Amino acid sequence: MGVVTKEQLSGMGYEDFIKIFGNVIEHCALCSAAVWAKRPFNDLKQLHSAICTFIDDLPKIGREGILRLHPDLAGRIAEMGKLTSESSKEQLSAGLNEITNKEKSILQSLNDRYKSKFGFPFVICARENKKQAILSGIKARVENDKDVELATGIAEVKKIAFYRLLDIIEHCEEEARL
Amino acid sequence: MGVVTKEQLSGMGYEDFIKIFGNVIEHCALCSAAVWAKRPFNDLKQLHSAICTFIDDLPKIGREGILRLHPDLAGRIAEMGKLTSESSKEQLSAGLNEITNKEKSILQSLNDRYKSKFGFPFVICARENKKQAILSGIKARVENDKDVELATGIAEVKKIAFYRLLDIIEHCEEEARL
Structure with missing residues (x-):
């Protein structure tokens, strides 16, 4: 259960809205600041849908930029303890804290290959x-072509956003299914 | 004079790029993360131009969102000392630290009227x-219509970005003119 009720969501002012939802898309407060124009939101699906539409309407380099704002999985930022609280929780839920040194080295080398091929990092919904x-x-996925990976990465970003919204907004069982 | 030479700019990796240029557009790292696709940048005008084009290509609610990510002038966030270092310097250069209580109250009440009319705050290049x-x-400006103010506010955002880039990148006299 989330901490924001549907009544609070639909009546929320901008300052609270951006404070609470500013990181639903990792490091990309613009997504939340933009969809504020589409208020009121009556439930998490409406808000999620507005964010997804905004992402789809971005220029292609904007969607690439959204992927670039994501941290590497089990990467240097995680090692330095500098992940956002959301990312930290997600990487933990995937068991990336229990990764062996060998697995970490494989993951990092694949991610380096992925980034140098596509120009953005590998993004996957760690909750799933x-x-x-x-x-x-x-x-x-490193074998795919760039357009496929841009679309796949963005689909993962949307799933991550849905789980982040589930953590924040009060919801019923029906809504809790993607 | 900036701290980044043109040679450093054109050869810069993404991690340094986003750390150094992530707040050229206030609280909107996406702008810099997106234009990374357009590298290499040989000088500040090329980088500024790529950022401006990206902003112009955003959906309208994205440009509104960019304005919303800006703090109020001499507003509550400034009072709490929570401005970004860039905004703090800019508001200082406009003399907003020497504002009288009466002026502050006029400015805040006009800004409240502006925000409630347009759904985004009044943005102006405080360096100018x-x-x-x-x-x-x-x-x-509070008397204008919304489309005029969206365009005017975004033009100011681009000027602010130019000055922020001037602070960062080494430049010649010629480039220092907008």
Whole structure:
């Protein structure tokens, strides 16, 4: 259950809105600041849908930029303890804290290959994927072409956003299914 | 003189790029993350131009969102000392630290009227406007219609970005003119 009720969501002022929802898309407060124009939101699906539409309407380099704002999985930023609280929780839920040194080295080298091929990092919804699925996912996805990976990465960003909204907004069982 | 030479700019990796240029547009790292796709940049005008084009290509609610991510002039965030270092310096250069209580109350009440009319705050390039020009500017601009103010606010955002880039990148006299 989230901390914001639907009544609070639909009547919320901008300052609270951006404070609470500013990181639903990692490091990209613009997504929330933009969809403020589409208020009021009556439930999390309406808000999620507005954010997804905004992302889809961005110029292509904007969607690439959204991927670039994401941290590497089990990467240097995680090691330095500098992840956002949301990312930290998500990487933990995937078991990336229990990654062996060998697995970490494989993941980092695949991610380096991925980034140098596509110009953005590998993004996957860590809430839906455990360590092994992430490792096999990046191994397969690094072979795709750039347009496929841009679309796949953005679809993962939208899933991550949905789970982040689920953590914030009060919801019923029906809404809790993607 | 800036701290980044043109050679450093054109050869810069993404991690340094986003750390150094992430707040050229206030609280909107996406602008810099997106234009990374347009590298290399040989000078500040090329980088500024790429950022401006990206902003122009955003959906309208994205340009509104960019304005919303800006703090109020001499507003509550400034009072709490929570401005970004860039905004703090800019508001200082406009003399907003020497604003009288009466002027502050006029500015805040005009800004409240402005925000409630347009759904985004009054944005002006504080490096080019002193206190009196800001006060007369908001008094005149609050009477405009929303499309005019969206365009005017975004033009000011681009000027602010130019000055922020001038602070960062080494430049010649020629480039220092907008």
